[in-house]
Structures are given as structure tokens and as C-alpha cells.
Amino acid sequence: MNLEPIEWVDDRLGTAKFTRKSLNKIFPDHWSFMLGEIAMYSFFILLGTGVFLTLFFNPSMATTVYHGSYTPLDGHTMSQAYASTLNLSFNVRAGLVMRQMHHWAANVFIAAIVVHLLRVFFTGAFRKPREINWVIGSILLILAIVEGFLGYSLPDDLVSGTGIRIAYSIILSVPIIGSYAASFLFGGQFPGHVIIPRFYSIHILLIPALMAGLLGAHLAIMWHQKHTQFKGKGRTEKNVVGVAMWPAYALQAGGFFFLTAAVIAALGGLFQINPIWLYGPYIPYKVSYAVQPDWYMGWLDGALRLFPSWEITGFGHMIPAVFFPAVLLPGVTFGLLILWPWIERKFTKDYEYHNLLDNPRDNTWRTTIGVAVITFYMVLFFASSTDVLANFFNVSLNLVLWSFRVAVFVVPVITAVIAHKITKEASAVPGAGRPRKAMVIMRSDEGEYTTVESPGRPELELKHQAIHGGEPMELPEEERAHKRELGEPVSVDNEAAFATASPAVVLAEEIGERPSGGTGVFRIPRAAGSGGGLFSPRGSRPNRVDNDEANGKDGDR
Amino acid sequence: MSGFTPDLELNQNEIVKQVERRYERIVGISFTISLLASIALGVVFWQGGQTQAEGALLFVVLGGLGFGIVAWGKYLVPQGPYVQEREELRSPADEKQAFVESLERGESLLLRRSFLVKLLGGAVGAFGIITLFPFIRSLGPQPKKMLYVTNWKKGSHLVRPDGSKVHVSELEVGGVLTVFPEGHAGGAISQTILIRPAFQDIVTKPGRETWGPQGYLAYSKVCTHAGCPVGLYQELTQQLLCPCHQSLFDVLSGANPVFGPAPRPLPQLPLAVDSKGYLIAQSGYNEPIGPGFWERA
Numbered sequence: 145m146n147l148e149p150i151e152w153v154d155d156r157l158g159t160a161k162f163t164r165k166s167l168n169k170i171f172p173d174h175w176s177f178m179l180g181e182i183a184m185y186s187f188f189i190l191l192g193t194g195v196f197l198t199l200f201f202n203p204s205m206a207t208t209v210y211h212g213s214y215t216p217l218d219g220h221t222m223s224q225a226y227a228s229t230l231n232l233s234f235n236v237r238a239g240l241v242m243r244q245m246h247h248w249a250a251n252v253f254i255a256a257i258v259v260h261l262l263r264v265f266f267t268g269a270f271r272k273p274r275e276i277n278w279v280i281g282s283i284l285l286i287l288a289i290v291e292g293f294l295g296y297s298l299p300d301d302l303v304s305g306t307g308i309r310i311a312y313s314i315i316l317s318v319p320i321i322g323s324y325a326a327s328f329l330f331g332g333q334f335p336g337h338v339i340i341p342r343f344y345s346i347h348i349l350l351i352p353a354l355m356a357g358l359l360g361a362h363l364a365i366m367w368h369q370k371h372t373q374f375k376g377k378g379r380t381e382k383n384v385v386g387v388a389m390w391p392a393y394a395l396q397a398g399g400f401f402f403l404t405a406a407v408i409a410a411l412g413g414l415f416q417i418n419p420i421w422l423y424g425p426y427i428p429y430k431v432s433y434a435v436q437p438d439w440y441m442g443w444l445d446g447a448l449r450l451f452p453s454w455e456i457t458g459f460g461h462m463i464p465a466v467f468f469p470a471v472l473l474p475g476v477t478f479g480l481l482i483l484w485p486w487i488e489r490k491f492t493k494d495y496e497y498h499n500l501l502d503n504p505r506d507n508t509w510r511t512t513i514g515v516a517v518i519t520f521y522m523v524l525f526f527a528s529s530t531d532v533l534a535n536f537f538n539v540s541l542n543l544v545l546w547s548f549r550v551a552v553f554v555v556p557v558i559t560a561v562i563a564h565k566i567t568k569e570a571s572a573v574p575g576a577g578r579p580r581k582a583m584v585i586m587r588s589d590e591g592e593y594t595t596v597e598s599p600g601r602p603e604l605e606l607k608h609q610a611i612h613g614g615e616p617m618e619l620p621e622e623e624r625a626h627k628r629e630l631g632e633p634v635s636v637d638n639e640a641a642f643a644t645a646s647p648a649v650v651l652a653e654e655i656g657e658r659p660s661g662g663t664g665v666f667r668i669p670r671a672a673g674s675g676g677g678l679f680s681p682r683g684s685r686p687n688r689v690d691n692d693e694a695n696g697k698d699g700d701r
Numbered sequence: 702m703s704g705f706t707p708d709l710e711l712n713q714n715e716i717v718k719q720v721e722r723r724y725e726r727i728v729g730i731s732f733t734i735s736l737l738a739s740i741a742l743g744v745v746f747w748q749g750g751q752t753q754a755e756g757a758l759l760f761v762v763l764g765g766l767g768f769g770i771v772a773w774g775k776y777l778v779p780q781g782p783y784v785q786e787r788e789e790l791r792s793p794a795d796e797k798q799a800f801v802e803s804l805e806r807g808e809s810l811l812l813r814r815s816f817l818v819k820l821l822g823g824a825v826g827a828f829g830i831i832t833l834f835p836f837i838r839s840l841g842p843q844p845k846k847m848l849y850v851t852n853w854k855k856g857s858h859l860v861r862p863d864g865s866k867v868h869v870s871e872l873e874v875g876g877v878l879t880v881f882p883e884g885h886a887g888g889a890i891s892q893t894i895l896i897r898p899a900f901q902d903i904v905t906k907p908g909r910e911t912w913g914p915q916g917y918l919a920y921s922k923v924c925t926h927a928g929c930p931v932g933l934y935q936e937l938t939q940q941l942l943c944p945c946h947q948s949l950f951d952v953l954s955g956a957n958p959v960f961g962p963a964p965r966p967l968p969q970l971p972l973a974v975d976s977k978g979y980l981i982a983q984s985g986y987n988e989p990i991g992p993g994f995w996e997r998a
Contacts, residue, residue, distance in 0.1 A: 170785040237750040241759070244752075273790055306929055309889075310945060313928040313992040316848075323844035323994045331841040333848075334928070335889050338841075370787055384785045392781075395774025402767030406760045413756005428889030429862065429879050429922060431932040433944045448927060448962060449946045455964035455993055464993030465964040466927050499787060531947055541947055542960060616784035 168619050171393045172373035172386035176267075179260040181397060185404040186253035187359065193246040194348065200232035200239065201225070203298065203344035205337045214421050222300075222425035225340045229299040230421055245412030250292045252408060254440045257285050265484070265514055267501040269372045271494065275485040277369075280362045282482045287355050289440050294347040296418070296438055300340055303435045305426025309334060310448075317464040318471055335428060374501045378616045381499045385616045434532050439525070446527030447473050450549050477521075505570040512567065516560035523552045724776045728769045735765025848994055851921075852891040853970060853985040857882035859895060859919070866979045869915055872897045877934045879922060882982065890990065892922040892930065893970050895980070896952055898939055906955045912971040917980065919970035920956045923991040924948060926963040941967070964993070 154160045171177075204224035210217050212227065213234050232239040261281060264270055270278035293311070297304045312334045315326040331338035370384050379385045387393050411417075423432060437445055447469035456463040480487070488510065489495070504511045526533075527548040534541045582598040618626075624634045738761035745754045792800075811818060859867045859880040867880055878895045885891050896918045903913065912918075920941070924931050929945035934952075940959070941950040948963030950956040956967035968990050971983035989997055 168785075170781075170783050173780075173782075237746055238755055240752045241755045244756075306945065309929060310927045313926075316992060316994045319995050321995075323848055323996060327842060327844045327847065328837065328840040333890055336841075369790065370785075378782075378784060382787050384787060385782050387781050388779075388783050392774050392778045395770050395778065399767045399770030399772075399774060402763045402770065404767075406762075406764035406767055409759035409763055410756055413753055413759060427887070429881075429887065429892040429930050429932075431930040431944050433933065435944070445946075451962055453926070453948075453958060453962050453964040457998060460998045461995055462993045462997045463995075465962060466992060469962075470927075497790070531944070545947070545961070616782040618785070619783050622785070 164621065164625070167388075167390035168622050169367075169370075169389040169393075170384045170386045170619075171389060172371050172379075172384055174374055176263045177371065178400060179256055179263055181400055182404055183253055183256035183260055184359065184363075185401045186249045186256055186408065187355070188401070189249045189405055189408055190246060190253060191352065193242045193249065194352075196238075196242045197232065197246060198348055200228060200236050201298070201344075202228035203341045205300070205335075205340050217421060217424070220425065223340065225298060225300040226420070226425040229301075233421070241409070241413050243412075244415075244417050245408050246295070247417045248411040248415070249408045250295060251417075251438060251440070252404075252411075254285070254288050254292055257281075257288055258440075261285060262514070262518070266504040266507075266511060267372070267374075268498060268507060268510065269501055270485045271488075271498040272485075273369055273497055274365075274372070277362055277365050278485055279482050280358050280365070282478065284355060284358050284362065285481075286478055287351055287358070291347060291351045291355070292438060292440055294343045294351070297343055298340060298347060299418075299420045300426050301420035302423040302426050302430060302432050303420075305335070305428070306431055306435070307437055307441075308339060309428070313464075314466055314470040317467040319461075319463060319467070335426075370499070372499055372501050375503070379500065381497065383616075384499075388619055434535070436528055436532075442526075442528040443521045443524040444470060444474065444528075446524035446530075446548070449530055450524070450527050450545070450552060505567045508564060508567045508571065512560050512564040515563035516556040519556040519559040520552065523548065523555050527552065721777060724772060728773050728777070731765045731769030731772065733765075735762050735769070738762040738765060844996075848991075848997070849989045851986055851990060852882045852885040852888060853893075853982050854882065855982065855984045856975075857982045857985075858975075859883075859893075859972075859980040859982070860886050862887055867895065869917070869974050869978045869980055872917070874899055874916070875936050877936075880919070880980075890923070893919050894922045894931065894934070894941065895919045896934065898952055902939070902953050904954045906969075909955070909969060909971070911973075912969060912983070914972055914974050914980075917972050918952060919972050919982075920950070920952075920967040921970070921986060921990040922967075924963060925958070925965040925967060925990075925992060926961070928992045931967065 150160070202224045206224050207221050208224055208227050210220050210222055210227050210230065212218075212230055214230050217230065229243070233243055234240070264278065264281070293307070297308050297311075312326055312330060315329065316322045318325060327333075329339070329342065330336045331342075371386075373379050373384060373386065376385070387396070424430075436442065448466060451465070451469035453465055454468065455465045491509075502510075504514075530541060530544045530548060533539075534544045537544075584596050584598045586594050586596060588594070627634050738758050742755065742758040742762060745751055745758060860883045861867065861878065861880060864883075864886045866883070867878065872878060872895065874897055876897050880893050880895045881888050882891050897916050898918065899916070903916065903918070905913065920931075922930050922932070924943040924945065926943065926946055926948050929943050931941045931943045931948075931950060933942040933944055934940075935942060939952045941952055941956065942948070943950075943961070943963065946962050948961035949959050950963070950967055951959045955969060958964065958966060968986045968988050970986060973981050973983045975981050
């Protein structure tokens with residue numbers, strides 16, 4: 145290896161220790177830990193496609209008469225914003241793919257954040273010491289929703305323009321400052337001439353910068369505090385068990401970026417989203433029927449539909465009807481979200497560090513509350529399509545509305561009761577959800593019945609172990625580094641043996657290449673020097689000169 | 702591991718190599734497919750681009766890369782599991798003590814000149830507040846009477862979106878039209894819906910007896926709930942529907958909300974007919990149009 149560049153950098157920055165620790169960092173492995181990754185990768189894709197779009201989009205409300213390649217709108221008066229969106233969709237190479245990818249990535253981004261949040265919630269990963277990251281993550285969610293709404297508004301089409309009109313009314317409804325805030329943001333009365341350019345600079349500059357900063361903090365804190373992990377063999381509150389950053393995790397996570405991008409590209413190319421040319425440009429006195437916002441605004445739209453027509457007046461002032469569903473509800477929602485770690489602690493009185501995750505079924509009350517809350521917002525979400533549902537099922541709008549008004553309170557109670565019952569019963573059964581050994585019933589010659597536990601299937605057990613982990617071991621470089629610190633003798637002879645072992649052997653059986661000896665595939669000969677015995681039943685560490693005899697007999701330290 | 706010791710296979714290395722070769726092949730094929738798809742994508746771009754082809758090819762390009770890299774990371778490199786001890790997050794007590802001492806040293810040095818500290822705070826604070834000023838003054842006007850008035854004035858002619866005046870004979874019974882004050886066609890705030898329902902059914906509110914000449918009724922088109930245009934007129938039930946949140950207004954009884962979240966009736970524009978038979982406004986709206994706001998009583 146060419147050490148020159150390493151020397152050069154280290155002479156100037158002294159990075160060797162930090163980067164070694166980073167390369168050797170252990171990441172616990174669980175599919176649910178990828179949810180946050182999906183969100184992060186979607187964010188990167190949003191940045192990339194977004195920069196592309198800025199090259200062609202013109203955020204201006206000045207009107208123009210369209211004579212572009214989309215002939216159905218030929219001769220129509222529209223804003224430059226709308227016209228340039230048409231242009232970048234139809235006349236720019238890959239323009240439509242980029243625009244649709246951008247839109248899809250936004251939807252995926254927020255969905256991934258929400259599911260990631262639910263994972264963190266239900267497993268209790270927000271507990272001490274991770275409250276700060278919970279708060280940062282919650283703020284990122286709020287910013288993402290606002291950012292999504294702004295981006296959705298930029299093309300200045302009929303549907304998004306109506307959305308801006310509603311947003312104006314919501315800002316107007318804020319007590320005391322509402323009319324000032326609305327006038328300042330819109331440069332006067334709705335719609336004015338500045339809202340699209342202002343949304344643009346907030347959308348491409350202010351909020352992305354905030355999000356990038358917060359995301360950096362989110363990751364740095366996660367890196368510093370290390371990942372949480374599920375309970376399991378060899379896993380304690382004081383350690384981390386998983387794959388090493390270099391190269392296994394780096395490859396897996398890096399490859400996963402491309403997989404996320406691939407799915408978003410397929411969505412962007414093959415699944416139409418927000419075909420603004422069908423909606424037409426925004427004209428304030430026109431409106432489209434049966435339009436729904438992007439999914440993450442659905443709960444707000446539903447709340448606006450369900451909330452009764454209460455408008456409170458008194459003392460010469462008014463609290464408008466939309467204040468309750470569109471200002472108070474989100475305020476309470478995000479307030480409770482951010483404060484959740486402290487709210488929960490009020491009841492649990494739990495001030496301990498937690499690095500091991502809860503299984504959701506073991507924490508009955510948290511799971512019950514979570515299920516009820518999710519259901520509440522799901523009902524609101526579906527309520528944003530009252531008109532569509534009434535049409536589809538051919539029932540009166542009145543019936544649909546009142547069903548939802550009842551459902552929004554009743555359904556969460558029902559799901560909460562069900563969740564409570566399931567979690568209570570599941571947590572009462574030790575070993576629930578784990579495979580059990582079969583019982584063999586034998587009849588003797590005399591007709592006597594006996595029950596024996598069937599022998600385990602060691603090959604399955606070993607395979608499980610090889611994939612999901614047996615006895616964890618320390619990385620050899622880390623081990624050596626520790627030894628050097630303690631001044632113990634260090635040998636590097638067995639590096640090669642360590643590096644060549646791979647899980648491919650384990651999968652030999654799965655893909656039908658069963659070796660003659662059956663289960664022997666899990667055993668990698670150490671003496672031959674071709675494998676470190678990573679998957680051997682003993683889960684041993686690589687050979688070391690100083691305790692050679694111990695090897696092969698006893699994997700315990 | 703409970704009494705289980707598999708025999709050493711003689712051809713073990715062979716098996717390992719064989720399986721690893723298989724995964725090498727899979728990874729290699731993934732990368733190759735990705736490379737070929739990239740070339741195909743280049744051809745598509747060269748030919749002028751085609752959205753679906755671009756999406757599908759991007760999927761193959763990125764998917765091939767991703768699948769290959771993940772397979773490599775999962776099946777061709779060691780997975781451990783490895784263990785790492787967590788370092789204690791909390792700093793040792795003496796470390797904290799030293800930190801507090803350092804902090805206090807600086808603090809006491811600064812606070813010795815407490816007057817200067819206050820002055821500094823005042824100076825920075827003043828700068829901050831003054832900096833807000835241009836934003837507040839330039840972002841937009843103060844709302845003042847903005848939300849109370851529209852462009853409708855006494856004698857404003859009713860015009861269509863294209864600016865043409867509306868003659869009293871033009872609308873059939875049952876007809877509906879979006880109108881604006883002359884000179885403000887297309888305006889968001891002044892938009893008004895002109896309806897000519899069947900005469901005899903109208904229930905006129907007290908004080909509005911002269912507002913609807915020849916059966917014409919004009920209501921603000923801005924929904925009193927969230928401000929959407931109340932765009933859908935159902936002639937059969939004589940109701941106006943707001944498509945955003947499904948508020949229903951009864952046209953015949955002064956556009957009272959009869960369903961949904963809208964809290965107030967749509968304001969009515971008093972109409973008259975001028976000497977040439979064109980519809981005009983007797984005056985502007987006598988109440989603020991659209992959704993509510995704090996200052997409104």
C-alpha cells in the first residue's frame with residue numbers, strides 16, 4: 145500500500161487515530177436501522193435533482209403567453225414559473241424524469257422520516273442519552289413537511305395555487321400576528337406578486353441549509369453516542385455488536401444508496417406524479433374538484449374538513465375556524481412529539497442510560513399509545529378524501545363526514561384496546577416469536593406414551609448463527625491497538641486468515657451446494673490459513689501467536 | 702455448542718472458493734448490466750430523451766450498482782459479528798470539575814466589568830432589533846384596512862373575466878357567472894359569483910330587499926372557511942359547494958352555510974341596474990370577505 149498520501153494527511157491533520165476508529169466502527173445490523181438511511185439518501189437525491197431543476201426553473205409570477213411544445217395550453221396566459229415548469233418538463237432532456245424524481249423523492253423522504261420516527265418511538269431508542277437526537281429528528285420532520293409544501297407550490301399550477309390560498313388563510317387565522325404575518329409573507333393581499341419567488345428562496349436556500357445542518361448534527365451525535373441495538377446474544381448496554389464499518393457496512397450502506405436511488409428513478413420515470421399541465425395555470429377564481437395535497441399534508445386537510453364550523457368572537461376579536469384544525473392541532477402534535485421523551489419519563493421515572501432497544505411488545509403502554517396516535521392521524525389522513533369516498537361508494541357527503549367525525553375518536557380507542565391486548569399477551573409468553581423445538585411423542589411396545597423434545601437441528605442453528613451472529617469478537621486491528629496501548633506483544637501473522645473468511649460459505653447450503661459432509665460447511669479449517677473461523681460454532685477469534693494452544697479448543701477468553 | 706463437532710471436510714477450501722466465485726459472478730454481472738444500461742441511457746439521451754425509457758434505464762443503472770455493491774458487502778466480506786465496547790459518555794467528575802473551573806475563571810473575569818457586559822448586551826440587542834426593521838418594513842405593507850375592503854365600489858360595473866360588462870338580460874334563469882368589478886377582472890379578492898335562481902324561491906334577508914334586481918344574486922366567491930373559490934353551483938339544490946373542504950352554502954337564503962366547516966355565510970354584493978341595463982354594484986361588500994382573522998369582530 146502506498147503510505148505517502150496517508151502520511152501527508154496525517155502530518156497535517158493527525159487523523160490516523162480518528163479514521164482508524166471510524167473504519168473499525170461497529171454498526172449493529174437490523175433491517176429497521178435502514179429506514180433512517182432511506183430518508184438520508186432521499187435527501188441527497190432531493191439535493192441533486194433539485195440543483196438540476198433550478199437551472200431551468202424561473203420563479204417569477206410575471207405573466208407570459210405560452211407558445212411552447214405542449215399545444216393544449218398554447219396561447220394561454222400564465223406565470224413564468226408555470227411556463228418554465230412546462231418547459232423543463234417537455235423540452236429539457238431528462239427534465240421530466242428529474243422533476244418527477246424530485247417529487248417522488250420528497251414523498252419517499254417524508255415517509256421514510258415518519259417510519260424511522262415510529263421505529264425509534266416503538267423501540268424506545270429516544271431514551272437517555274438520545275433525547276437530543278429525538279428533538280433534532282422531530283424538527284427535521286417539521287422542516288421536511290414545510291419544505292415539501294413549498295416545493296409543491298412552486299410550479300404555480302391551479303392545484304398548488306389553491307393550496308397556497310389555504311395556507312394564506314391558515315396564516316391569517318393565527319391570533320394577534322396573523323394578518324401581519326400573512327401580509328409580510330405575501331407582500332400584501334393574496335396572491336400578490338412575490339409569493340413564488342419568496343417560496344423559492346426559502347425552498348432552495350433557507351430550509352435546505354437548516355436541514356443539512358441539522359442532519360449533520362443528527363449523524364454526528366449518532367456517531368458519537370453509537371447505535372442502539374436489539375437485545376441478543378452477547379449484546380449488553382455497554383457494547384455494540386454488528387458489522388464493521390470497513391468494508392462490510394460501507395459497502396452495504398453505499399450500495400443501499402444506489403438501490404434507493406434506483407427505486408426513486410423508476411418511480412420518477414414510470415409513475416406520473418403531479419402532471420401540472422393537466423391542472424392548468426393558477427387562476428384565482430378557478431378551482432379544481434377532488435384534489436388532494438401530497439400525502440404528508442393529508443392529515444391537515446382531513447382535520448380542516450372534519451373540524452366543526454366553530455368561530456369564536458368576543459372582545460372585538462375573532463379566532464377563525466381554521467385556527468383549531470390547522471394551527472392548534474399541528475402545534476399540539478409537534479409539541480407533544482418533541483416533548484415525548486420527557487413526558488414518558490414523567491411516568492416511568494426512568495433516568496438510566498438505554499443502549500438496548502425495547503421490543504415493542506414488551507412495553508405495553510408505549511405501544512398502545514403509539515398505536516392510538518397513529519390511528520388518529522390515519523383517520524384524519526383518510527378524511528382528506530371525504531368527497532372522493534362519497535363519490536366512489538355513492539353515499540352522501542353528510543354520511544361520510546359524520547362517519548369520520550365519529551371514527552376519529554372511536555377507531556383509535558379500538559386499535560388501542562387491540563394493541564394493548566396483543567402486547568400484553570405476547571409479552572406474557574416467554575420466547576414468543578422465536579422458533580420452538582418440536583416435541584416427539586413415542587409409543588413404546590407396551591403402549592406407553594412418552595414425550596421427548598426433538599433434537600435440535602445444529603446445521604440450522606449454525607446457519608442462523610453465521611448470518612445473525614454467534615459469539616461476537618473484537619476486530620483484530622482494534623485488539624492489536626488495545627494491546628499496544630497496554631504494552632503487550634502484538635503479532636500480525638494471521639491477518640490473511642482473517643480477511644478471507646466470508647459468509648459465502650454459509651450460504652453454500654442455501655443455494656444447494658451442500659458439501660458431502662452436510663453441515664461441515666460451517667467449519668473453516670484454521671490450520672490451512674484460509675479462514676479465520678468466523679462462522680465456526682465457537683465463534684472464535686483469529687489465531688494469535690501468544691495463545692495458540694487455546695485456539696480450537698476454547699473460544700472463550 | 703452442545704456436543705456438535707462437524708468433521709473437517711477435505712475439500713472445504715474448494716467449496717469456499719466455489720461459493721465465493723458464484724457471488725463474484727453475481728456481483729460482476731450486476732456491474733456489467735449497470736454499465737450496459739448506462740450506455741443505453743446515453744443512446745436515449747443522444748436520441749432526444751424519452752421519459753419512461755430514462756426512468757427504466759436509470760433504475761437498471763442504479764439498481765445494478767446497488768445490488769452488486771450490497772451483495773459484495775454482504776456475501777464477500779466478513780460479517781463478524783464484531784463487538785466494540787461503548788466508551789462511557791459521561792465525563793469523569795474531575796474532568797467536569799476542571800471544565801467548570803475554567804468556565805468560572807473566564808466568567809468571573811468578564812463579570813468583574815458588569816457594566817460593560819450590560820452595555821455589550823444592549824449594543825448587540827439593539828443591532829439585532831434594528832436589523833429586523835428593514836425586513837418588517839419591506840416584506841409587505843401593514844395589513845391596516847386591507848382585509849376589510851375589496852375593489853368593489855359604488856357603481857362598479859360587473860364584468861366577466863375577459864373584462865366585458867354583464868347586461869341584465871344576459872343570464873338565463875338558473876345561470877351562473879363569475880364576475881369582477883370593472884378594471885379588476887380576474888382579481889382574487891373581488892371575485893364574485895353571480896347567480897340568477899328562479900325568482901319566487903328566494904328568501905331575502907331583512908335589509909337586503911333591494912340587493913337582487915330581477916332575481917340576480919351576487920355573493921363573494923371566496924369561501925369563509927379557508928378561502929378557496931366556491932366554484933361548484935348545484936342548480937338542483939340551489940347550493941354552492943366549495944371543493945376544497947366541502948362546505949355547502951344555500952344560495953336562496955343568503956348563502957348560509959348548511960354543511961361542512963364554513964362558519965359564516967358568503968357576503969352578498971348589493972346589485973343594481975344602470976340606465977343602459979348593465980349590472981352594477983350598489984356599494985362594496987358591507988363586511989369583510991373570506992376567512993376570519995384576529996382583528997375582525
